[in-house]
Amino acid sequence: MRRKEREITDTHQLQQILEECKVCRVAMQDKDGLYLVPLNFGYQYQDGKLTLYLHSSKEGRKISALSQNSSVCFEMDCSHKLVEGDVACAYSYEYQSIVGNGTAHIVDNKEEKKQALSILMRHMTEKAFEFTDSMADLVAVIKIEADSFSGKGHHL
Template sequence: MKLRRKDREVTETNELIQIIDQCKVCRIGMQDNAGLYIVPMNFGYTYENNQLVLFFHSAKEGRKIQALKENSVVCFEMDCEHRLITGDLACQYSYSFKSIIGNGKVVFIDEVEEKKTALSALMRHQTKKDFSFDDRMVDSVLVFKIIVHEFTGKYHP
């Protein structure tokens, strides 16, 4: 992915992961027969062996799930550290932020133990606490992951 403003690009892996750590909502962009569709979702993640994987849970039905089953290629965006930068004139105003944008492929998780691991990662990211899940709890939700193909970060101080 190429950024127009190279001076704002975040390229260091540790800094990218720090931004992901701060973000709690990930917007997933997808397409179905009705058109483009974007949905904000809480998420968890792992970053191992240079591979970012994002985890989500959902109801088992709905437009999002149908769209993802029909076309598993998605893009995503997350942002944090929002702050208005003021000025004397309207065009001197700006906005400070950090963001991550990327693309990947959705894979639905059916295996019970993998679902538990994914849900644990999601809860750890959202709450900084460890939770355990029994089979009944896991069976009540649909769990999927985005295997990230490419992502980049941006920072406007």
């Protein structure tokens, strides 16, 4: 990271960013090139290990791309605020973000899939939901295990 003074390494601060962000952009590659898609997500963050859970249609470019190449990059950002200045060069922008790389897998195990959907819904709504087998069968669940990630923030 070029701007080391903006790096966030504190586990509690990283958890706060994960909690505040509601959209994760996932980049993948297929035979047609790079593909970037914004998705709602849920997560588990324990002992420095980050796992993201996303849901998707069972068909489409995203699922096809992940079946060809499971390597992904992801990004999420939040806490946006424009900081005004007297001249254009004095303007700035406050933010917090997490960027990382990982491996994506389609979750096949029904119990893991239902748990992942519950984690996602709890993150998005702060409510507990349970899923039946038939509900879980309607969607694909993507699990991204982060190989590496970093936090960054800029606050004036």
